[in-house]
Amino acid sequence: MANQPVFTPVKEMTYTQAVAELESILRMMQSEDCDIDQLAAYTRRATELLKDCRSRLTATDEELRSILADLEK
């Protein structure tokens, strides 16, 4: 079994860093060096990054309501 990669916690990363890592994961997966043993780990990581990036960009309805309420104060 190949060594499992170690990742920075997503919360410690900026949006730009997270997107850069997503891009590098994609490139790595597309390269011939990609170890199939690590594919699952990288897929999990990519999913985590994507989810976090999306939640940074978009707000839930509840958050939107509270922001608008703040602005109207």
Add this chain to the structure above:
Amino acid sequence: MANEALTLLELNKRISSLITVASTQNVWVTAELSDVAVRGGHCYMELLQKDVERGTTLAKARAMIWSSLYPRIEAQFYAATGQRFGTGIKVMVQVSATMHPVYGISLVINAVNPEYTMGDLLRRRREMLERLKQEGILEMNRSLEWILVPQRIAVISAPGAAGYGDFVNQLYSNPAKLRFEVKLFPAVMQGERAPETIISALEQIAAQADEWDGVVIIRGGGATSDLVAFENYDLAVHVAQFPLPIIVGIGHERDVTILDYVANMRVKTPTAAAEWLIARGLNALDGLRRLGADILQTVADRLSGCKERISYLEGLISSMSTAAVQRNKSKIQSNLLALASVGSRRITPELARLNHVKDVMSSSTKMAIERKNTRLNTISELLDAISPQATLRRGYSITRINGQVVTSVSQIPQGAILETTLADGTIKSTTNN
């Protein structure tokens, strides 16, 4: 002394008639506007001439435009310059001096040359831009890079203004529910106080610059478009040197201020500023979608590639094992045959050669032994001839005393026991004298 005195009205009428002469009527004059105010449809203002170097007032006069002319003059002026009458504007006006008994001397304006104002504005803006360029700050804000998705926006606007409302509504009603954080830093957005209040808002934002991704300066909207206030060197310096990228939306499509030259971006309306920010976010969401889809596709491709390879290998291995056994069998067979033929071809001549060697060796050994024997015999005869034994046989003897060989008579003491060795034995004898 009984002096005859004039009434004040009479004096004022005299003054009036003195100044209301051809040389003061319908004269074109250049001046700077100040304290412009419209009352009862008439427009009142002060005309100033300032010392260019020191900024001190060299001349000042009250002036007005009658309500019968003002709307037309104002509209023409705005159409040509994009400016309203306001403080700081340089104008070329056609005036007639008048003297009102109650209100005093006043210049009545009956025409304005907008080209002069336009030229003056452009010239001043050119000078400011040139100065900013010389100082190396003209491009500073313009060359700042926005972060990938600007979401924390500091807004400088007039509180409660329609433009700010438009901006916020647009921003928060985006269908993708992009998250934005907006804070208003209030400023006066028209008139003389605009530059200083905007600068102070910028300074507040700069003090917490790492909490914001960018700044949007938008006007409240409304009718008066007093853009001259923004043609301000200090304000331009602050905008140009601001550490965060600034979007300026204070002009209209046609109106440009110096801020449009120094800010990172210019938009026509507050709504356009919001749209640009939303587009940026949507773009990022799109990028994430694409990345996600690409990653999914890549994983699927790789997995199916691996499966294909495995099933190919499976097929290969099962067919390969029987083939390998078969191949090895026949290989052994052919090796056996080869060995057999090697036996007859190589071993027979070798055997013959060995036999020959054996013959040669035994005969040559015999010969060598004979040769050695002959030689030994010769040596033995020779040895015999020179040996003491042979000498003894010829009649010589060896005399010893106590084992020591005696070669002289003087060595023989009285009564010594002599041992005499002859060819066939030893005798002992005792000497007498």
